[in-house]
Structures are given as structure tokens and as C-alpha cells.
Amino acid sequence: MAELSFPLPDLGEGLIDATxxxxxxxxxxxxxxxxxxxxxxxxxxxxxLPSPQAGKVLRVNGEPGETINVGDELIVFEVADDSAGIVGTVPQETAPKRRVRLSANLDDD
Structure with missing residues (x-):
């Protein structure tokens, strides 16, 4: 089991905190x-705010009426393994890199 922290996400439009x-x-x-x-x-x-993944709630931060800043820890989960919360993968480049040469015609006519 692993602990996974969920910070208060950016709620948009320049908001820096939430109560x-x-x-x-x-x-x-x-x-x-x-x-x-x-x-x-x-x-x-x-x-x-919805849960980003399934798990057991270990801690909640902030009592009703308390302000939490964006990025501060909001809740901590106990999850099955360290990979929890990762959605998808980063695609790998499969095509070989090709070098492109540009040539200029410098004929003086």
C-alpha cells in the first residue's frame, strides 16, 4: 500500500484558494x-471536488470555513500501489529521426 496526496487543484480563472x-x-x-x-x-x-482515484481516505486537511491554497495538500489516500493516479502513458517516438537539408539556388542570372 502507498500513500497518495491530492492537492487542491487549480480551479481556473486565476483563483488561488478555496474555502x-x-x-x-x-x-x-x-x-x-x-x-x-x-x-x-x-x-x-x-x-x-471529485476523487481522482479509488482508495481509502487517510487524512483530510481543512476544517469547514478554513481556506486552502491551490497546490496545498487537500486529502491523502491509501492506494493499492505506487502507480495509482497515473492515467495513460507518454507516447514514445517510433519513427526514426530524419535529417532535412535545405538548399538554396544561388545562381546569379
Whole structure:
């Protein structure tokens, strides 16, 4: 088992923080991917943040009414292995690199 931290994501439009309104999960809860975790409020709106993956909630950070900065740890999960949370792979370049030569016609007519 591994611990995986989920920071408060960038909520867009230059927002730098959010206020915790209500936790929808508690330490010890088992959550599924996309399950709502917490309701937060920004200067623009309130919204539920979904879980980025399945796992067991180990810790939540921020009491209702407390402000959390973007990038600060919001919640910590216990997950099955270290690769949890990684979605997809980076494509590898398969075609060989070709060198391209440009030539100029320098004829003086």
C-alpha cells in the first residue's frame, strides 16, 4: 500500500484558494474514482471536488470555513500501489529521426 496526496487543484480563472464548506468523506472511508470528496467555495462559485482515484481516505486537511491554497495538500489516500493516479502513458517516438537539408539556388542570372 502507498500513500497518495491530492492537492487542491487549480480551479481556473486565476483563483488561488478555496474555502472548505463541507467534507463529504472522512478518514477511514473507502472512495471510488469521481466520488465527490469535498464541497468548496471560491470567489466565483461553490462546487464539489471529485476523487481522482479509488482508495481509502487517510487524512483530510481543512476544517469547514478554513481556506486552502491551490497546490496545498487537500486529502491523502491509501492506494493499492505506487502507480495509482497515473492515467495513460507518454507516447514514445517510433519513427526514426530524419535529417532535412535545405538548399538554396544561388545562381546569379
Amino acid at each position: 472548505v464548506l463541507e467534507w463529504l468523506v472522512a478518514p477511514g472511508d473507502q472512495v471510488e474514482r469521481n466520488q465527490p470528496l469535498v464541497e468548496v467555495e471560491t470567489t466565483k462559485s461553490s462546487l464539489d
